[in-house]
Amino acid sequence: IVGSGNWGSAIATVLGRNAGRLSFCHDTVNMWVFEEDVDVTSDDGTTKLEKLSEVINTRHENVKYLPGIKLPSNIRAVPNLADACRNATLLVFVLPHQFLPKLLPTIRASVHPSCCRGVSLIKGLEFNETTKMPLL
Numbered sequence: 745i746v747g748s749g750n751w752g753s754a755i756a757t758v759l760g761r762n763a764g765r766l767s768f769c770h771d772t773v774n775m776w777v778f779e780e781d782v783d784v785t786s787d788d789g790t791t792k793l794e795k796l797s798e799v800i801n802t803r804h805e806n807v808k809y810l811p812g813i814k815l816p817s818n819i820r821a822v823p824n825l826a827d828a829c830r831n832a833t834l835l836v837f838v839l840p841h842q843f844l845p846k847l848l849p850t851i852r853a854s855v856h857p858s859c860c861r862g863v864s865l866i867k868g869l870e871f872n873e874t875t876k877m878p879l880l
Contacts (some may be wrong), residue, residue: 745775746798746829746851747839748821753810755865758817774801776828777821782808797821813878829854838865845879 745756755773763769771838777800784807797840799807800821804814822828825847829835832855837844844866 745827746778746835746837746847748796748806748809749839750806750809751867752838753806753813753815755836756815756819757837760819764816764818766874771817771818772820773818774820774822774832776825777823779823780808795823797823808830810874817849823852825850826854827880833859834861834863836863836865840872841866841868 745752745759748756752775756773757867760773760861764771773879778799780796782799783791783800784794785791796806796808797803798821800815804813804817804819805811806813810845835851835855839847871877872879
């Protein structure tokens, strides 16, 4: 999964559950997380800053973008895009469209070399002002 906002985390719940129960899928689902520090409240009521990917991987919850919703334990938050996409045969894109062009070279160099497919859950397109064609 390329993207970990509320839409990316929501779709991760579905993909994680399905990958865990389908024999032809890998059990682990990588989700690329744009790393940031988030405030986390501990059981004793104190707050501290933690890396979002670490919080997702330990609490199985995206406390910033989808608080209160548990993610399946087979969702693995990965802050490095190349590592998240390494040898992937399927990518699900759930990030703002304007970020995709800069990420594509890293994705292209990391995915499975001959059989990677993509599914776009991206909202919006950017168009060339002259040709009126979508920019890909």
